[in-house]
Amino acid sequence: GETFDMHRPTAAHKTLPLGCSIKVTNKLNGRTTIVRVNDRGPFVPGRIVDLSxxxxxxxxxxxxxxxxxxxxxxxEAPQDVSSPVQPASVSFYTLQVAAFSDRERARIVSEExxxxxxxxxxxxxxxxxxxxYRVHAGxxxxxxxxEAARSTLARNGYPDAFIVTE
Structure with missing residues (x-):
C-alpha cells in the first residue's frame, strides 16, 4: 500500500485491486462513503475492510x-502501468491511541x-x-x-486506536 494518511478517504482490502474505488455502506445507520483501496488487509478473521x-x-x-x-x-483501478501504486517502505506498525493538547493527560493515558x-x-x-501529544503503543x-493489538486496546477501553506505519 501507500503511506497511510488517516485524513484521506482510503481503505485496506485483502483482494480488491489497489486503486479501485468502493462504496461502503454502514448497515446500522445507512450512511455511505466512497473510498479508494490503497492497502492490503484486514488480517483479522471476520473483517472485510479497514477504513481510514x-x-x-x-x-x-x-x-x-x-x-x-x-x-x-x-x-476501477487505473490501468496505466507507467504509474502503478507503489508500496510504501514500512519498517514497523504502531498504534495511535489518542492525541491531547495536555501533556499530563497524554502521559496518564500512555501509562494506562x-x-x-x-x-x-x-x-x-x-x-x-x-x-x-500523541499516545502511541506497540x-x-x-x-x-x-490489528490484534488494536482489537485488544478496543476491548480495554480504547476503541478509537488506529494503525500507523513508520
Missing amino acids: FRGAQELDMVGRGVTPVVLEVVG TGKVVSGATVRRVDTERGTV RFRSRADA
Whole structure:
C-alpha cells in the first residue's frame, strides 16, 4: 500500500485491486462513503475492510471500531502501468491511541495503555494549531499483529486506536 494518511478517504482490502474505488455502506445507520483501496488487509478473521479515520467518520462509526458494512466497487483501478501504486517502505506498525493538547493527560493515558500493550510512548508534534501529544503503543513487524493489538486496546477501553506505519 501507500503511506497511510488517516485524513484521506482510503481503505485496506485483502483482494480488491489497489486503486479501485468502493462504496461502503454502514448497515446500522445507512450512511455511505466512497473510498479508494490503497492497502492490503484486514488480517483479522471476520473483517472485510479497514477504513481510514476519515472513512470511518463519514460512516459515523469511529467510536464503534467494528461495524457491519456492505461494499460495492464503483470505480476501477487505473490501468496505466507507467504509474502503478507503489508500496510504501514500512519498517514497523504502531498504534495511535489518542492525541491531547495536555501533556499530563497524554502521559496518564500512555501509562494506562502500557498495561494493555507494551511500548506505550508519548510523542510531541508541533502543528500550526499548537502542540499535540500523541499516545502511541506497540511496535509490530506485521499489520496482522498490529490489528490484534488494536482489537485488544478496543476491548480495554480504547476503541478509537488506529494503525500507523513508520
